[in-house]
Amino acid sequence: MKKIAILGSTGSIGTQALDIIDNNPEGYSISVLSGATNMDLLSEQVIRYGPAAVAVPDALRAETMRKRHPGTEILVGMDGLIAAASETESDLILNALVGMIGLLPTYAAIKAGKDIALANKETLVAGGSLIMEAARENGVRILPVDSEHSAIFQCLAGNNASEARRLIITASGGPFRGKSLEELETVTLEQALKHPKWKMGSKITIDSATLMNKGLEVIEAHWLFDMPADKIDVVVHPQSIIHSMVEFRDHSVIAQLGVADMRIPIGYAFSYPERESNGSCSLDLLAAGPLTFERPDMGTFRCLQLAYDALVSGGSYPVVLNAANEELVRLFLDRKIRFLDIQNHIERIMQEHVPVYKLTLETIMEIDKEIRERVGSIWL
Numbered sequence: 001m002k003k004i005a006i007l008g009s010t011g012s013i014g015t016q017a018l019d020i021i022d023n024n025p026e027g028y029s030i031s032v033l034s035g036a037t038n039m040d041l042l043s044e045q046v047i048r049y050g051p052a053a054v055a056v057p058d059a060l061r062a063e064t065m066r067k068r069h070p071g072t073e074i075l076v077g078m079d080g081l082i083a084a085a086s087e088t089e090s091d092l093i094l095n096a097l098v099g100m101i102g103l104l105p106t107y108a109a110i111k112a113g114k115d116i117a118l119a120n121k122e123t124l125v126a127g128g129s130l131i132m133e134a135a136r137e138n139g140v141r142i143l144p145v146d147s148e149h150s151a152i153f154q155c156l157a158g159n160n161a162s163e164a165r166r167l168i169i170t171a172s173g174g175p176f177r178g179k180s181l182e183e184l185e186t187v188t189l190e191q192a193l194k195h196p197k198w199k200m201g202s203k204i205t206i207d208s209a210t211l212m213n214k215g216l217e218v219i220e221a222h223w224l225f226d227m228p229a230d231k232i233d234v235v236v237h238p239q240s241i242i243h244s245m246v247e248f249r250d251h252s253v254i255a256q257l258g259v260a261d262m263r264i265p266i267g268y269a270f271s272y273p274e275r276e277s278n279g280s281c282s283l284d285l286l287a288a289g290p291l292t293f294e295r296p297d298m299g300t301f302r303c304l305q306l307a308y309d310a311l312v313s314g315g316s317y318p319v320v321l322n323a324a325n326e327e328l329v330r331l332f333l334d335r336k337i338r339f340l341d342i343q344n345h346i347e348r349i350m351q352e353h354v355p356v357y358k359l360t361l362e363t364i365m366e367i368d369k370e371i372r373e374r375v376g377s378i379w380l
């Protein structure tokens with residue numbers, strides 16, 4: 001029986017992870033759950049799965065949960081998330097949090113010797129060097145949950161990773177594939193939130209529309225698989241059947257295919273190195289039809305190019321990229337800026353940034369805070 005802590009259990013990844021638990025009740029139990037806004041759903045999960053502890057963001061929500069579940073330990077705020085990740089009796093931590101909030105709990109869990117199922121891109125984007133070094137030092141496995149990185153992880157299984165010469169990350173292209181800059185000038189929030197393939201949270205859906213999601217995945221792939229930027233390619237694959245590929249030294253290309261269902265990569269991270277039933281369905285290749293590929297338009301969708309630039313420049317640039325993007329996406333979701341303002345302001349902020357190359361956890365958090373405050377001050 002593997003004990004799993006789910007940070008972000010009320011979100012898209014978290015609820016699908018619980019579907020896998022339902023399909024394998026003898027293999028897994030829930031040690032910890034956490035939620036930020038949907039206390040009713042979190043409460044239902046507590047009743048159903050009986051975790052020893054629950055983490056919530058503030059004292060008001062903590063009081064609500066204590067009244068509803070007097071026998072459950074209620075953890076509060078960032079300290080609560082860190083405790084949930086590192087101090088509980090968990091074998092595996094699923095980090096399904098959204099944004100930079102996932103970095104500190106992940107770092108604490110690794111220091112405590114917990115294996116990580118990572119669905120939080122920002123952890124490696126902002127703190128990749130520190131996270132991977134800590135994982136090596138503590139003998140911790142970081143198991144990717146993003147469908148693209150899980151696909152690469154699966155393609156490398158049974159092969160010598162040093163013989164991989166290129167990673168090929170696929171992208172659906174998002175809701176605005178093929179659009180021009182002029183057409184993007186007038187897109188609405190509702191249009192940006194209509195992803196053609198995946199059902200995801202609002203932040204990652206907007207990142208998919210700007211192609212920042214692919215940019216973050218490039219940086220994440222660099223850290224997970226020790227591959228330089230010029231050996232990581234992105235191709236647009238609208239059918240979302242091939243989730244990513246690896247080209248090896250002999251020019252063989254191995255791809256991982258499957259239906260667009262996040263329960264597949266989540267389940268693989270849970271059961272690795274074995275495979276178990278996850279409640280998904282089989283891929284029907286005849287029904288899938290032709291599989292096509294396109295070059296991403298990085299001139300129109302600048303966020304992808306900016307992510308490559310941040311990775312190549314190194315140091316604090318990925319921290320700046322991530323913090324600015326998170327804040328600008330939040331402003332777009334609040335209808336305070338236009339869609340193209342996201343990439344335009346990220347580019348300007350990165351151009352004006354004075355980089356730091358010796359990063360500590362404290363330095364990363366300071367730069368993150370500084371950039372967020374700067375973005376916020378523009379619209380005061």
